[in-house]
Amino acid sequence: MASPTQTLEFQAETRQLLQLVIHSIYSNKDIFLRELISNASDALDKLRLESLTDTDLAADTSDLHITLEVDRQARTLTVRDNGIGMTREDVVDLIGTIAKSGTASLLAKIKEANDAEAAQNLIGQFGVGFYSAFMVADKVTLRTRRAGTEQGTAWESDGEGTYTIAQADDLPVGTSVTLHLKPADGEDGLGDYLAGWKIRQIVKQYSDFIRWPIRMAAEPVSADAESGAADEAVAGAAGAPETLNSMKALWARPRSEVTEAEYHEFYRQISHDWQDPAETIHMRAEGTFEYEALLFIPAHAPFDLFSRDTKRGVQLYVKRVFIMDDCDALMPNYLRFVKGVVDAHDLSLNVSREILQHDRQITAVRRRLVKKVLGALKSTQAANTEAYLKLWEQFGRVLKEGLIEDRDNTEALLELVSAASTNDAEKPTTLREYVARMKDGQDTIYYLTGENRQMVENSPHMEAFTAKGYEVLILTDPVDEVWTDQIPTFDGHRFQSIAKGQVDLDHDADVSDEAKAEKARCEQDFAALLAWLETTLAEHVKQVRLSTRLTTSAACLVGDAHDLTPTLEKMYRAMGQDLPPVKRILELNPTHPLISALHQAHQTKPDDPGLTDIAELVHGSALLAEGGDLPDPARFTRLLTDHLTHTL
Secondary structure, X not given: OOOOOEEEEXXXXXXXXXXXXXXXXXXXXXXXXXXXXXXXXXXXXXXXXXXXHOOOOOOOOOXXXXXXXXXXXOOEEEEEEOOOOOOXXXXXXHXXXXXXXXXXXXXXXXXXXXXXXXXXXXXXXXXXXXXXXXXXXXXXXXXXXXXXXXXXXXXXXXXXXEEEEEEEOOOOOEEEEEEEEOOOOOOOOHHHHXXXXXXXXXXXXXXXXOOXXXXXXXXXXXXXXXXXXXXXXXXXXXXXXXXXXXXXXHHHOOHHHOOHHHHHHHHXXXXXXXXXXXXXXXXXXXXXXXXXXXXXXXXXXXXXXXXXXXXXXXXXXXXXXXXXXOOOOXXXXXXXXXXXXXEEOOOOOOOOHHHHHHOHHHHHHHXXXXXXXXXXXXXXXXXXXXXXXXXXXXXXXXXXXXXHHOHHHHHHHHHHOXXXXXXXXXXXXXXXXXXXXXXXXXXXXXXXXXXXXXXXXXXXXXXXXXXHOOOOEEEOOOOHHHHHHHOOEEOOEEEXXXXXXXXXXXXXXXXXXXXXXXXXXXXXXXXXXXXXXXXHXXXXXXXEEEOOOOOOOXXXXXXXXXXXXXXHHHHHHHOOOOOOOOOEEXXXXXXXXXXXXXXXXXXXXXXXXXXXXXXXXXXXXXXXXXXXXXXXXXHHHHHHHHHHHHOO
C-alpha cells in the first residue's frame, strides 16, 4: 500500500534562511543550473563507484549521462540523471538538510556577514546549493529512485515554508529535478532559461568539463515560437539529443595521454591567444588535498599586462565545475601572465574569494604552483638561452615585481634576472654570469639605473668603472629602482649603485704611499673651496667633496648609501606621498680644467660674486648630466649665456 503524501513545514529560522538563498545570496542566477548539474554528476560518480564495489547492485552503467529537458508550454526545465538516486530517507536527509539542527546559528552568521560574498560562502559550507533553483522557479519537483530499490520518492516545494514528500511508482533509477519557472515578463528575464542558446551558454561556461555527457533534446519549433527559440530547430527538428559539454578535462588526464596539439588548442580556448604557449606545466597533487593544474606561460605579453584593471589568468574549478576566473588566491600578482586552470577536489562549489585568501590548503597550493612556474622558467633558461631571453623580454619587468612582493622566492627570482651590462652591448647577462666575470678582489655587484641604455652609458658615474674595466649592470625598468633598494645581496655579493656612496676602485695594496700622500694633499688644498661650495649651494646639496669616480667630467651628483634615488623619489611623489626633499652630494673632479680654474679663482678672489654663478652652473650641469630637472631652467640658461658671451 502506497504511503500517503506528507506535508512538512519548515521551521521559522529555515524559512528565513531559504528566503536569503532565493533573494540575497547568489548574485548570478545562472549558477542554479551549475548547482543542479554538479549534483547530477556526483550521483553518476556514486553509481559508478558503487557498481564496482557492490557486485549485487543491479544497475546499468553503460550510458551514464545528464539530460536537460525544456517544455515551453508548461514553462519547465528538467535536469535528469541516471545516477545513484535516493531513497525516501535520503531525500529527507539530503534535500532536507536546510531543516537540520544548526540552522539558527547559521542564520545568525549570515546576518552578521558584511557582504553577499561572505554570506554566499556560509551557504556553500552548509550545502544548500540545490535551493538556488528557487531563484528562477516558483515550484520545484524532485522525483528519484535509488539503485537497488523498487520504490521511488517524489518531493515538491514552492520554497515558501512547506514541502511535500510521497511515494512514487514506476520511476527509473536516478533523479529528475523539474523547475517550474517564474513568469518570463519580470525584470530578471527568466524566459531565457527556456532558450537553447542560454542553456548552452551556461553549460559551456560552468560545466563544460564535467566527465559525463550533458544532453539536451531539441524539439520542433513552431513558426510563432517566442524569440530566441529558433536555435532549437538548428540542432534537429526530430528531437535528436545534442551533447552540450566537451568532457575534455585535459588536466585530469595523464600527461602521456595528451598531445601537444591538444594542449595548444586548450590554451587558445582559455587565453584567446593565437600563438602557441611557450611552456606547458601539467601537474597533479594527491594526499590530504588533491588537485590538478594545467598552466601555460604565454609566448608574448598581453597588451594589458601593466593595466590597472588587468586580471590574472588562472581559473578555479572544483571537480571539473567552473567556479571563478582570475583566481588571485592561486597566483601572485607578478605571475599574472600565467594562464590555466586549477581543479581542486575538496572545496565547496560556493567557496568565496575571501575564504580562499585565508585557506591554508590554498596557500600551500599557491606556493607549489609558484615554484613550478619559476622552475619551468629556470629550465628554459638552462636549456635554451635564446628562448629564455625572448620570454624575459616579454615578462622580465613583471617578474622583477616578485623581488618586491615575494620574499620566499627571492633567490629563485634573482637567478632568473637578466640585465643589460657594459660587458656586451647586445646580449643581456644573468647575475650568475656577472659574478663569474668579477675581478679578483671584487665582492660587489655594480649597477646603475636610468631611463635608457644610452643615458646610463654616458653618465659621469660610469667613467672610473669604464676606465678600470669594471662591469656595470644597466637597469632601465622603473621597477629596478625599487627592488635594488630592497634586495641587499646575491650569492653573498652586495649590490651597489655606482651613483650612491663613496666609490674607491683602487685597492690599498695597489696604491703607492706617494699616491696616498698626493691624495691627502689634494683634499687639504681643496678644503676651502669645498666648504665655500657647501655654503653657497646649501639649498641644493648637503655635501661637496672630491670624486674618485670621475675621469673626464667636471662634476656629478651622488646619493648617500641609503638615500632614495631621484627617480624613486619622483615615483613616490607621483603616488601622493609627501616626502621631504632629498639633498644629494656634489662630487668634483679636481683634475678637470673647469674645477681647477674655479679653485684658483676662489684662492685669489674669494669674494668675486661671479664665482656664485659658476657654482650654480657646475651644479646645474651635473644635474642635467644624469637626466635631472633644473630647479630654475630660465636662470640656468641666462647664466650660461652670459658666461659664454664673456668668453668670446
